[in-house]
Amino acid sequence: MLSRLRYLSAGESHGPRLTAILDGLPAGVPLDPAELDALLARRQRGDGAGGRMKIEHDRVQLSGGWVNGRTTGGPLALSIPNLDWERWRDKDVPAFTRPRPGHADLSGAVKFGHRELRLSLERASARETAMRVAAGGACLCALRALGVEVGGYAVALGAQALDLTPAVDAEAIRARWAAAGASRVACPDPTREDALRAEVREARHARDTVGGVLEVVALGLPAGLGSYTQWDRRLDAKLAFAVLSVPAFKGVEVGAAFTNAGLRGTAVHDPVQRDAAGNLTRPSNRAGGLEGGVTNGMPLVIRAAMKPLSSTLTPLPTVDLADGAPSETVYERSDVCALPRAVPILECMLGLVLLDALLEKVGGDSWDEVSGRVAGLRRCHLDDLPQDGVSWSLGYRE
Ligand code: EPS
Numbered sequence: 001m002l003s004r005l006r007y008l009s010a011g012e013s014h015g016p017r018l019t020a021i022l023d024g025l026p027a028g029v030p031l032d033p034a035e036l037d038a039l040l041a042r043r044q045r046g047d048g049a050g051g052r053m054k055i056e057h058d059r060v061q062l063s064g065g066w067v068n069g070r071t072t073g074g075p076l077a078l079s080i081p082n083l084d085w086e087r088w089r090d091k092d093v094p095a096f097t098r099p100r101p102g103h104a105d106l107s108g109a110v111k112f113g114h115r116e117l118r119l120s121l122e123r124a125s126a127r128e129t130a131m132r133v134a135a136g137g138a139c140l141c142a143l144r145a146l147g148v149e150v151g152g153y154a155v156a157l158g159a160q161a162l163d164l165t166p167a168v169d170a171e172a173i174r175a176r177w178a179a180a181g182a183s184r185v186a187c188p189d190p191t192r193e194d195a196l197r198a199e200v201r202e203a204r205h206a207r208d209t210v211g212g213v214l215e216v217v218a219l220g221l222p223a224g225l226g227s228y229t230q231w232d233r234r235l236d237a238k239l240a241f242a243v244l245s246v247p248a249f250k251g252v253e254v255g256a257a258f259t260n261a262g263l264r265g266t267a268v269h270d271p272v273q274r275d276a277a278g279n280l281t282r283p284s285n286r287a288g289g290l291e292g293g294v295t296n297g298m299p300l301v302i303r304a305a306m307k308p309l310s311s312t313l314t315p316l317p318t319v320d321l322a323d324g325a326p327s328e329t330v331y332e333r334s335d336v337c338a339l340p341r342a343v344p345i346l347e348c349m350l351g352l353v354l355l356d357a358l359l360e361k362v363g364g365d366s367w368d369e370v371s372g373r374v375a376g377l378r379r380c381h382l383d384d385l386p387q388d389g390v391s392w393s394l395g396y397r398e
Contacts, residue, residue: 001232001241004359007135007352013125014088018080022135024359025065027073028367029142036060039137040080040130042344047184047200048210048337052127055084060134071138073365078134082127093118097322100329102310109321117321126247126338129345136348139355143218145367146358146374150350152216152343153180153188155303158199161213162189166255166285166301170219173299177217186214186340200337207313211248211306212339216346218354221289223297223380225357234293235357242349243304248338249346251305255288270298278382295357297380302350306342309335 004024011018040058064077096117099106108120140150153176155162167173176188185196203210226235236254243252260268270282282298289300311334320327335341362373378384 001238002353002356005139005352005356007132009128009131009135011082011128011131012122013082013127014084014122015082016085016089017082018128018131020078020131020135021075022065022078022138023075024356025071025073025076025138025142026359026365026367026370027071029071029138030069030145030367031066031071031138031141032069033060033062033066035141036134036137039133039140039344039348043130043133043341045184046186046337046340047197048204048335048339049341050335050338051333052084053341055087056130057083058130070367076135076138078131080130080134095322096121096330098318098320098327098329100310101316101318102307124247129246129342132246132352133344133348136351137344139351140348143351143355143358146220146371148218148220148354148358149174150216150218150347150354151177151180152186152214152347153177154186154196154339154343155188155213155215157185157187157196157212157337157339158203158210158308160192160195160199162187162192164188164215166215166288167217167299168282168285170299173217173219180343184340185337186343203308204336209308209310209312209335210337210339211308212337213303213305214339214343214346215301215303216343216350217302218289218300218350221295221297221300221354222358222361222374222377223295224378225295225354225361226290226293228292228294235295235353236290236293238353238357239302239350242353243302243346246304246342246345246349248306248309248342249304250307253288253303253305254290255301256286257288257303260286274382280380280382280385300350300354302346304346306339309338 006023009020037059044053058080061079065072065074099117104120104124105117109117114120155164179190180186180188183193187193187196227233240252243249268286270284270287273281275281285298289298313331315328318327318329364370364373
């Protein structure tokens, strides 16, 4: 899926640590681990977070590919200790035989032949998203140094939907990021904060869980990233892959895709305009910054639907695999709502894919090469788009 970067992680939810390699970063990328820790702290914060977040204080360790604040060009070796491991290392873990609907408990047992369902949940747990934040956070640091900012916020939490259209104006988008950053529920509209918080509270009182929809936006991306020449080079497809790879995300939308689907074409497609400086711009951004699988220079807008988490305090019907009898799920500590905590996860997944797309475009092994080439990229500007303006005929040889 990625062209230049490679990311692999290992580790279980209650094992000693999460481990990962991020390969393909150029040498000399400025990278401050404190920034990665700040992202990790955001992943732990928010209304609806489960009890585990009181135990963990995620901090990343870098043990390869990074020296004195910059990458070396070698693979970045990352680890995050699980503080909960101390409670689990000598624990007598009871047999777990009642698969929870919506989790990987049953599908993992079918796939791997596990005779103990906990083996499925240990790796399927969203605990591994901590490592995605650390590795994707390194990509966000590189992108920011190249003038690309990524941020997200909630556009719906349970039944509470915010009426937001994909924005054009960078300042309006930064204002949404700032409001969401100060919110316990990643709400970009302070007038709706209480309503979204109440939604989480009510789900908790009902002994239930609640999901929602996030919007993640990238500003400052050059036009021309991605390609339509092959199915697996389309940037929208890669972004969808990255979003749906995050546990509990079951839907993805580019721009206002689902609203657009109910409208006529003339009401959907963003007109091309020329501003006074010769830039080709759009007054609207319903395409979400992608046309033909290629960035068009507008803000890139991805929406993602998160299901309500599957561990509910109210039991769900299941079958006990020990005796085949109808049964009910046994509650294990979980989040009532993980939506606010998922914002940095999606930002970091976008960071991974977008940095890869930039590196695919410009190549380069050192930071000087990469940043110089990004600065010289063709723009969506009349000066950079000379046209021959003469008629021609298709000249194949058959
Ligand atoms: C998570 C840690 C896990 C889960 C959660 C994500 O901790 P524990 O199982 O010890 O409570 O709470 O995983 C899920 C919600 C899930 O559905 O997989 C974390 O660090 O984010």
